Amino acid sequence: AQSVAQPEDQVNVAEGNPLTVKCTYSVSGNPYLFWYVQYPNRGLQFLLKYITGDNLVKGSYGFEAEFNKSQTSFHLKKPSALVSDSALYFCAVRDKAGGSYIPTFGRGTSLIVHP
Amino acid sequence: DGGITQSPKYLFRKEGQNVTLSCEQNLNHDAMYWYRQDPGQGLRLIYYSQIVNDFQKGDIAEGYSVSREKKESFPLTVTSAQKNPTAFYLCASSLTGGVNTEAFFGQGTRLTVV
Numbered sequence: 001a002q003s004v005a006q007p008e009d010q011v012n013v014a015e016g017n018p019l020t021v022k023c024t025y026s027v028s029g030n031p032y033l034f035w036y037v038q039y040p041n042r043g044l045q046f047l048l049k050y051i052t053g054d055n056l057v058k059g060s061y062g063f064e065a066e067f068n069k070s071q072t073s074f075h076l077k078k079p080s081a082l083v084s085d086s087a088l089y090f091c092a093v094r095d096k097a098g099g100s101y102i103p104t105f106g107r108g109t110s111l112i113v114h115p
Numbered sequence: 116d117g118g119i120t121q122s123p124k125y126l127f128r129k130e131g132q133n134v135t136l137s138c139e140q141n142l143n144h145d146a147m148y149w150y151r152q153d154p155g156q157g158l159r160l161i162y163y164s165q166i167v168n169d170f171q172k173g174d175i176a177e178g179y180s181v182s183r184e185k186k187e188s189f190p191l192t193v194t195s196a197q198k199n200p201t202a203f204y205l206c207a208s209s210l211t212g213g214v215n216t217e218a219f220f221g222q223g224t225r226l227t228v229v
Contacts, residue, residue, distance in 0.1 A: 036220075043207075043220030096214075102148070
């Protein structure tokens, strides 16, 4: 089975500082990895995905993610955090089920950016 | 506007009642999904559908039912057999069930048992 893990329930960072939200993966074959963001009482929004190629993937709202095969990690990063970045972040992979692949999510990491 | 629409945003259910949550998409996506979100538990898959007139159980299908009679619509019924239905329900769709396709989500329905 394909899976992802988010080791931190919560990350706190001061506005203007760089932020990192961690994700590790366990997949067989080529990894295809995703990050989503959820604001309170809203659905998830797609941020970025890794398919193949560059290990640094750029996404929406200034976020990027670094893929590291040797560490089986796909950490989400942003050089300078904003208070408005405070939200719940989910790492995801598609797990095989029958003839298709189902979006499967980590438990989520709550990012709190302090003014 | 293209997107995925869930309704209602808030729903209250009495004990022993069945209720149906609506999910409609105009993205021409083949695949649709229902998730349940509880605090601290992430998203758990209830049902999914890869094509019209076909759907499969997810990890927590007991007490729920779905239909997929049209490509655009994937309603979820929470039956009286679901013992603890209070949760935030999310519907999602993707172009295909392929391994590298991202999912698009509706705004969610918050169901409360009263």
